[in-house]
């Protein structure tokens with residue numbers, strides 16, 4: 273099973289991620305988020321062990337803003353209303369968030385596309401901590417499940433979705449700081 277912890281915003285959070293043995297960390301560049309990373313990202317990137325992959329998360333940021341940041345990270349994540357053409361402009365592997373409420377059929381292919389991150393639909397962008405009805409998803413492409421995942425519901429979600437890759441944010445936090453015990457328990 274692969275785990276991505278999203279909203280890493282301090283060196284302490286990073287150390288906890290390393291101890292938890294997760295596979296990916298997400299750094300949030302959405303200024304309105306409580307998990308916005310600010311300039312701290314450079315320090316965090318320097319401390320990354322080679323096996324831990326970094327993902328920079330954007331929500332409708334401008335082309336030039338993303339262009340300036342993109343080379344510091346392994347992958348990009350587009351969590352807003354970015355369309356396919358915009359995501360492709362950066363010529364870098366990326367995840368695209370898909371907010372779904374019901375079963376959809378989607379065809380999507382490109383050399384840069386990596387995963388769909390399937391998240392709960394809500395009025396704001398992401399990280400709301402509420403699970404959606406995780407149903408069995410028969411997709412031809414790779415996907416990551418997110419949305420209110422925690423230590424208690426993961427087994428059930430895993431059974432329902434047959435997915436092997438999870439993105440977790442508020443489920444491993446207390447007051448927007450990562451909690452080591454919760455992280456290790458995955």
Ligand SMILES: O=C(O)c1ccccc1NCC(=O)[C@H](O)[C@H](O)COP(=O)(O)O
Nearest residue numbers: 278305397398399400401419420441442
């Ligand atoms: O987490 C945020 O604050 C956030 C804000 C704006 C856009 C995306 C955001 N998070 C993105 C993620 O990838 C979260 O991990 C995902 O939405 C699941 O979050 P949660 O339901 O809290 O586990």
